[in-house]
Amino acid sequence: MDGGGAKAGLQFPVSRIGRYLKKGRYAQRVGTGAPVYLAAVLEYLAAEVLELAGNAARDNKKNRIIPRHVLLAIRNDEELGKLLAGVTIAHGGVLPNIHSVLLPKKAAERAEKAASATKSPKKAAAAKSPKK
Known part of the structure; x- marks a missing residue:
């Protein structure tokens, strides 16, 4: 088996x-x-991972992929x-994720939502315009 890699590019x-x-x-x-x-499949997968990792490095303003x-x-x-679901990457850490229940709630946002949650758009417009 000669190195068919050169012919296949x-x-x-x-x-x-x-x-x-x-x-x-096997x-x-x-x-x-x-x-x-x-070899072609492995090369494609490596190129895909490296491209995405390079983008992640650029997003973090780094020149080197870690x-x-x-x-x-x-x-x-x-x-x-999905492909690498069971794979552990050494020194990779974890994905940043905070469950929405644990995030602090803003009282002002809740008050605005409650005020704007009227039954019909006409009533909402009437509530905003002052009556004479």
């Missing part, structure tokens, strides 16, 4: 992946296209989050 090592597939005894025989396809950025990228993406 891949960066990931096709011959090494082919060697791992054979050595791992099947008695491994086709020539299998390592190329697997494990925290990788975690934020994975957990904030629906599909990657």
Whole structure:
């Protein structure tokens, strides 16, 4: 199996992946296209994670991607989050999340909502305009 990565335009090592597939005894025989396809899939996933992690680093005004950025990228993406749901990333931390019940309630906002919650728009307009 020659390194088919150059022909396929891949960066990931096709011959090494082919060697791992054979050595791992996943099947008695491994086709020539299998390592190329697997290398392409792995390269795509790596590029996707790196792009999202780079965006997370830029959002935090950093030039270097750290494990925290990788975690934020994975957990904030629906599909990657589902794929890597059971994965723990070392030094990644946790997603910032405060349950809405625990957030402080503002008394002014509640008073405004109660005043504006009248039965019909005509009554709300009449309540705002002063009567003569």
